[in-house]
C-alpha cells in the first residue's frame with residue numbers, strides 16, 4: 001500500500017470544507033465507471049472563468065491535494081481573496097479519475113481508469129493518431145497506461161469533463177499532472193497568442209519551464225482538446241520531480257513552488 005491522497009481523504013476534506021464554508025458550492029459533475037463522484041468546487045464571482053483539475057492519472061494523486069489545499073487557503077481568505085474573487089471565478093475538479101487512484105494506491109502501477117482507458121488519451125484531439133501510435137508502443141488492449149479507448153470520449157470521466165467545460169466557457173484551464181516541473185502549452189501550433197503571455201508570466205513567478213510532449217503523449221489529452229476546440233489558453237502543469245506516485249512528504253515543497261503560478265492564473269490579464 002502506498003500512503004495515498006485517495007478518494008476517501010478527498011471526500012472527508014470536502015465535507016469539512018462544506019461545513020466550514022457553507023456559502024461555497026461543492027457539487028458533482030458526474031460519476032466514474034465505479035460510481036464515485038467527480039467533485040467540483042466553485043469559488044468567487046469574477047468575469048474571468050478559470051478551471052483547474054487534477055488526477056487524470058491514477059498514480060498522480062498529489063494533483064488532487066494541490067487544488068484542494070488551494071481551495072482551503074482561498075476559502076480561509078488568504079492571498080487577497082477579495083480582490084481575486086472580483087476578478088475571477090475558479091472551478092476546481094480535484095480528482096478526475098478516482099477509480100484509478102483506488103487501483104494505484106494498492107501498489108499497482110496504474111494510470112488509467114477502472115476500464116483500463118487512459119483518460120488523457122481519450123479526448124477528441126487527433127485521437128486517431130494516438131490510436132495509431134499505440135501499436136508502436138505495443139498497446140493493443142485496455143491496460144495500465146496509454147490505451148486511448150474504443151473511441152474519443154468513450155469514458156464517463158472524459159465525457160463529464162467535456163460537458164462541464166462546454167457548459168462553463170472557461171477562459172483558461174490548467175490540467176495538473178505529476179513529473180518534471182514543466183508546462184505543456186501548445187497543441188500542433190494552434191495555441192493562441194495569449195498562451196505565450198501566460199507562459200512568460202508562469203516562468204517568471206515559478207520554477208516551471210515550458211516544454212513540448214513527444215510521441216504518443218502529443219495527442220488526445222484534455223489540454224489538446226481544449227486548445228483545439230476553444231482557441232483559448234490551456235496548459236498541462238507537471239508538478240514534482242521523482243517517480244510516481246510522489247510521496248506525500250513532497251507536498252509542502254510542491255505547494256510552495258506551484259502556488260505563485262496558480263495565483264497568477266487567476267490574476268494575470270494577458
Ligand SMILES: [Zn+2]
Pocket residue numbers: 056057060120177178
Ligand atoms: Zn499524468
